[in-house]
Every structure is written in C-alpha cells, then in structure tokens.
Amino acid sequence: MATAREWLVCWMRPLFAYAMTLTRDRERAQDLVQECAARALAAERLPAAERARGRWLFRTLRHCHVDGVRAERRRREAEPSVARAAAGWALGQGAAPEEEIALRQALRRLPPAQYEVILLVDLQGYGYREAAATLALPVGTVMSRLARARRALLGALEPGVLSQGGDRE
Structure with a gap:
C-alpha cells in the first residue's frame, strides 16, 4: 500500500486541472492544490478505497476554494x-x-x-x-x-x- 504522500502525488495533475477550472488563475490554482494537499496530509483518516480517496480529494479542494472565495469577500468588504x-x-x-x-x-x-x-x-x-x-x-x-x-x-x-x-x- 502506498504512503499518503505517494498516493497524493498521483492526484496532483487532476487536482491542478480542477483547481484551474475553479480559479482560472495559475498561481491561485497552485495555492489551492497546496492547501488541499496540506489538508490531506493532516487528515487523521482517509477513505480506504482509491476511488473514494479521489472523490474526497476533489471535495476537499472544492471546500478550500469556497473558503478562499468567502475570505476574499470578507477582504473586499x-x-x-x-x-x-x-x-x-x-x-x-x-x-x-x-x-x-x-x-x-x-x-x-x-x-x-x-x-x-x-x-x-x-x-x-x-x-x-x-x-x-x-x-x-x-x-x-x-x-x-x-x-x-x-x-x-x-x-x-x-x-x-x-x-x-x-x-x-
């Protein structure tokens, strides 16, 4: 079984592509993937099945994006x-x-x-x-x-x- 880091490396390209779709900005997409990876590595439990882990990562990345949008809204206010x-x-x-x-x-x-x-x-x-x-x-x-x-x-x-x-x- 692969370590969490090895497993995460396999998902970086698809996560970056999804982050680019969400942000339309390369630097923001990189920051978003970094935040998602940090959350994944800090998670106490990850889904056991590979497919479930992938869904979890994409959902986590989306949550990171939503959190960022909310923080941006607060900053603009x-x-x-x-x-x-x-x-x-x-x-x-x-x-x-x-x-x-x-x-x-x-x-x-x-x-x-x-x-x-x-x-x-x-x-x-x-x-x-x-x-x-x-x-x-x-x-x-x-x-x-x-x-x-x-x-x-x-x-x-x-x-x-x-x-x-x-x-x-």
Missing part, C-alpha cells in the same frame, strides 16, 4: 480600511509624493491573495504564522504569496523611485 492602512503606511514613512503614488499604484495592481498577505505581514506587522492563522492558510502558502507580492512590487517600482534609507539629494 474591509477594503476601505485596507486602503487607509496602505495610505497611512506610505504617509507614515515620510515618503515623497511621487513615492506614495508609485507605491499605491503598485499595491493596487497586486492580485487580491498577494495583497492581503503583504497587508498583514509588511503593513500590519503580523508574523508568518499569525498571518497564516488569520487567513486560514498554511505558513508555506503565506510565505510564497508574500515572496511573489514583494517581487511584483519591486518589479512595478522603477529603480530609484523609492529612496534608500531616506538619503535623498
């Missing part, structure tokens, strides 16, 4: 306070007006999943575990989303737009 927090962060750092504009535009362009992680960790000061618990995600998912968000922000901001350590000429 809190958007005005999120926008104020991001603006306050830029203003609180003594940023020049062009820096504030560039930062706000770059933040607005982030996908919602990345925006909420960067908001919690970088803007609100949450630790990885605290952000993961808040978003009901594995710590690894929070870390990967944060890394992608930071890369996207760095790519969106032209070199030299944000001054380094306040040394402006």
Whole structure:
C-alpha cells in the first residue's frame, strides 16, 4: 500500500486541472492544490478505497476554494480600511509624493491573495504564522504569496523611485 504522500502525488495533475477550472488563475490554482494537499496530509483518516480517496480529494479542494472565495469577500468588504492602512503606511514613512503614488499604484495592481498577505505581514506587522492563522492558510502558502507580492512590487517600482534609507539629494 502506498504512503499518503505517494498516493497524493498521483492526484496532483487532476487536482491542478480542477483547481484551474475553479480559479482560472495559475498561481491561485497552485495555492489551492497546496492547501488541499496540506489538508490531506493532516487528515487523521482517509477513505480506504482509491476511488473514494479521489472523490474526497476533489471535495476537499472544492471546500478550500469556497473558503478562499468567502475570505476574499470578507477582504473586499474591509477594503476601505485596507486602503487607509496602505495610505497611512506610505504617509507614515515620510515618503515623497511621487513615492506614495508609485507605491499605491503598485499595491493596487497586486492580485487580491498577494495583497492581503503583504497587508498583514509588511503593513500590519503580523508574523508568518499569525498571518497564516488569520487567513486560514498554511505558513508555506503565506510565505510564497508574500515572496511573489514583494517581487511584483519591486518589479512595478522603477529603480530609484523609492529612496534608500531616506538619503535623498
């Protein structure tokens, strides 16, 4: 009999295809499959029959998706306070007006999943575990989303737009 990890590896492609159907976004689909795999590995009992395990995995993936949609809805409802927090962060750092504009535009362009992680960790000061618990995600998912968000922000901001350590000429 295969271990849970070996069994799970066999289902990754079909799960990813289903996640792509649900999300229509590659990164979100990868995060969804990762969340489903984490739940499967953490489960105390799995169905004994192979076919039943497959159905269980697809159902778990769908539940992960629904949980994510609900979390996104809650995030959108809190958007005005999120926008104020991001603006306050830029203003609180003594940023020049062009820096504030560039930062706000770059933040607005982030996908919602990345925006909420960067908001919690970088803007609100949450630790990885605290952000993961808040978003009901594995710590690894929070870390990967944060890394992608930071890369996207760095790519969106032209070199030299944000001054380094306040040394402006």
